[in-house]
Amino acid sequence: MAPACLVCTGPVEEFLDLGRQPLSDAFVAPGEDPSREYFFRLALGRCAACCMTQLIEVPPAERMFHQTYPYRSSSSAVMREHFARTAERLLARRRDPFVVEIGSNDGVLLGAVAARGVRHLGVDPSGDAAADAAARGVRVRVDFFTERIARDVRAEHGPADVVFSANTISHDPNVNSILRGVAALLAPGGEFVFEDPYLGSVLANTAFDQIIDEHVLFFSVRSVVAMVRRAGLELVDVERLPVHGGQIRFTAAHRGTRPVSPAVAELLAEEDDQELHDSARLAEFAARTRDRRRDLVVLLRRLRDGGARVVAYGATAKSATVANYCGLGPDLVSAVIDATPTKQGRLTPGTHIPVEPPEAFGPGKADYALMFAWNHAEEIMAKERAYSESGGRWVFYVPEVHVV
Numbered sequence: 001m002a003p004a005c006l007v008c009t010g011p012v013e014e015f016l017d018l019g020r021q022p023l024s025d026a027f028v029a030p031g032e033d034p035s036r037e038y039f040f041r042l043a044l045g046r047c048a049a050c051c052m053t054q055l056i057e058v059p060p061a062e063r064m065f066h067q068t069y070p071y072r073s074s075s076s077a078v079m080r081e082h083f084a085r086t087a088e089r090l091l092a093r094r095r096d097p098f099v100v101e102i103g104s105n106d107g108v109l110l111g112a113v114a115a116r117g118v119r120h121l122g123v124d125p126s127g128d129a130a131a132d133a134a135a136r137g138v139r140v141r142v143d144f145f146t147e148r149i150a151r152d153v154r155a156e157h158g159p160a161d162v163v164f165s166a167n168t169i170s171h172d173p174n175v176n177s178i179l180r181g182v183a184a185l186l187a188p189g190g191e192f193v194f195e196d197p198y199l200g201s202v203l204a205n206t207a208f209d210q211i212i213d214e215h216v217l218f219f220s221v222r223s224v225v226a227m228v229r230r231a232g233l234e235l236v237d238v239e240r241l242p243v244h245g246g247q248i249r250f251t252a253a254h255r256g257t258r259p260v261s262p263a264v265a266e267l268l269a270e271e272d273d274q275e276l277h278d279s280a281r282l283a284e285f286a287a288r289t290r291d292r293r294r295d296l297v298v299l300l301r302r303l304r305d306g307g308a309r310v311v312a313y314g315a316t317a318k319s320a321t322v323a324n325y326c327g328l329g330p331d332l333v334s335a336v337i338d339a340t341p342t343k344q345g346r347l348t349p350g351t352h353i354p355v356e357p358p359e360a361f362g363p364g365k366a367d368y369a370l371m372f373a374w375n376h377a378e379e380i381m382a383k384e385r386a387y388s389e390s391g392g393r394w395v396f397y398v399p400e401v402h403v404v
């Protein structure tokens, strides 16, 4: 029997199997027993009823998001700037608002809110990240946001004028509870703004590495319209964002309280034109994904056999899918460079490639660098200009395998 849709319980039809995978942010610490790693089957399907694209098997949330969850939003200057601008926009034309963020991580957005003396609360289960946020003057409740927590927050602090969430509600199989909570927490006239990866961009770029344990749902305008409606909300605006390889900023409000921007119907029409939810389109994406694996493995083997020194750049969660799906271990990629202190000195999940700081990289230290953080390529290549100028090359696999 087909698995039940996480949103509407309709039948989910599988279209891509990426095999046995570890948790994408579960870096292995020195001395930790790697045979104790948690594995699951990473596969993607689409609900025949509401069109939500989603994981077939979802690992327990507490295994992914916990005290020592290593991801830190502030590691990218581009994202710091993006969220500072986003905060400004959320606060524009509001007098003395109360702002709640779901998945506030290290306070990359709420830091800008707190700096203006605005009342706010972050909700995030990752304790160490919340401690980083506290150091920025941000108040965080260390918890998963649910309908129950939302009612609690409202009872304690009053209704929220703005609820914001980036890269979080698409990570939670209990998204209906989150949305009911948001509906209960929002003040009349309030808005819920959320930014998440866009299914249309994933397909357009063959960005198969966006498929990871944490990315439980892949939003489209069509599936989000139906999803928010279940909680008494209405999608009132959509805006495409260039960050993280292509996202949408969705704005929802209590049903009937705001005019709906024409952008919603425009993007819905575009999705129909592109047959975004068609089985044939999804099968084609799956076939292109298999082609990328073949092309990348052929290239990396050729480089190794020719004696080139190959490393990777960016110990992203996304790279766990690439490395495990393509079978990339230390024999093909000797190290992964990453600026995040909580990842350095550890081994990549499943494939056990050592994570090293940017100081281990540079002119003469590698011949090829596999760009795992392709969504931050511009920022990273600007930082590592000396490597390129000395003849170092970069290998990409999105939108296809190529060397620059």
Ligand code: SAH
Pocket: 065, 066, 069, 071, 073, 102, 103, 104, 105, 108, 123, 124, 125, 126, 129, 143, 144, 145, 146, 165, 166, 167, 168, 171, 172
């Ligand atoms: N908003 C940041 C962080 C994204 S990482 C950004 O866009 O960069 C996802 C974050 O959501 C993690 O810090 C994780 O701990 C948190 N998270 C996951 N499920 C959650 C939930 N149900 N409620 C609140 N936070 C959650």
Ligand code: TYD
Pocket: 071, 075, 076, 077, 313, 314, 315, 316, 317, 318, 319, 337, 338, 339, 340, 343, 373, 375, 376, 379, 380, 383
């Ligand atoms: P990101 O693509 O934001 O997310 P995910 O882990 O969900 O795929 O991760 C980017 C990683 O790249 C993060 O570990 C930080 C690292 N990074 C650097 O090491 N240097 C940089 O200049 C930038 C921008 C990122």
Ligand code: ZN
Pocket: 005, 006, 007, 008, 009, 010, 047, 048, 049, 050, 051, 052
């Ligand atoms: Zn559904």
